[in-house]
Amino acid sequence: MSQHDSAALFASTAPYYHYRAGYAPDLYGLLTDRFALDADTRVLDLGTGIGVLALPLAERTGQVIAIDPEPGMLAEGRAAAERRGLPNITWIQGDSTSMTHMGLEPVRLVVMGAAFHWMDRDQILQDLNTLVEPGGGVALASGGAPGDIDPPDWKAVVDEVRIRYLGPQRRAGSGTYSHPKERHEQVLARSPFSVVEKHSWDRTVTRTLDEVVNLQYSYSYSSPAQLGPDQAAFDADLRAALAEHTPDGAFHERVRTEAIIATRN
Incomplete structure (x- = not known):
């Protein structure tokens, strides 16, 4: 996937992914309508994680192929699919570099x-051009670009404690992580999927103290693996700082779901 070993990078975050806000429900309705998903269509979720996208889409399409390099993520996803009664997801360990050797059938949507x-x-994107069927496309889901929405005031408390334990740079494995400087839209514009549209939905999420603390462990830069033997102390310090900042224990955050949809010209 990148210069970083993604399997090692995300290994300890899998049990905590469900603390993330997820995507707005309207996203799935948009994709269903835009690409006419039904019992006869197939969707590929590349870098599926625990299946945040795959699980809702499996309720709207005939088959979902969910690929991720981290077995712990796939195990969480399989368990969630079983709980929800979704047998139409195929979970495959792999990544964007091995995808072309998997013999995948054409898909309506990636x-x-x-x-x-x-x-x-x-x-x-070049590789996906050979896999996406005519009329299909690519959809990128995110929380928007950094700075699109003002962070909640309690995030500064989290950052202060994290920096105290892990330093000012967001760590990625044994190195540090920098967000790509080139926006996805620029990359798509020179790809086979050069017709780009963007949609977004904003909503407010309220979390408990436990949920805010556990949310931090879902990020590669503050994962249990990064914290190592300091996790217990980090946990205690973070809880104390957050409780002092927000005594009522209700942590509000405005979150965005952004969908970038790209199709061929």
Whole structure:
């Protein structure tokens, strides 16, 4: 996927992914209508994680192929699919570089979440051009670009504690992470999927203290693996700082779901 070993990077985050806000329900209605998803269509979720996109889409299409390099993520996704009675998801361990050797059948739609920014974006879009059927496309789901929505005031408390334990740069494995400087729309504009449209939905999410703390462990830069033996101390310090900042224990955040849909000209 990138210069980082994604399997090691996300290994300890899988049990905490469900603390993330997820995507707005309207996203799935849009994709269903835009690409005429039904019992005869097939969708690929590349970099599926625990299946945040795959699970709702499996209720709207005939088959979902869910690919991720991290077995722990796939295990969480399989368990969630069983709980929801969704047998039409095929879970495959792999990544964007091995996808072309899997013998996949054509798909109507490819969806990618945050994993897209870890990939060789130009190369994967070229590869997907041979896999997406006529009339199909690519959809990128995210929380929007950094700075699109003002962060909640409690996030500064989280950042202060994280920096105290892990330093000022967001760590990625043994290195540090930098968000790609080139926006996805620019990459798409020079790809086979150059017709780009954007949609967004904003909503407010309210979390408890436990949920805010556990949310931090879902991020690669503050994962249990990054914290190591300091996790217990980090946890205690973060809880104390957040409780002092927000005594009523209700942590509000305005979150965005952004969908970038790209089709061929």
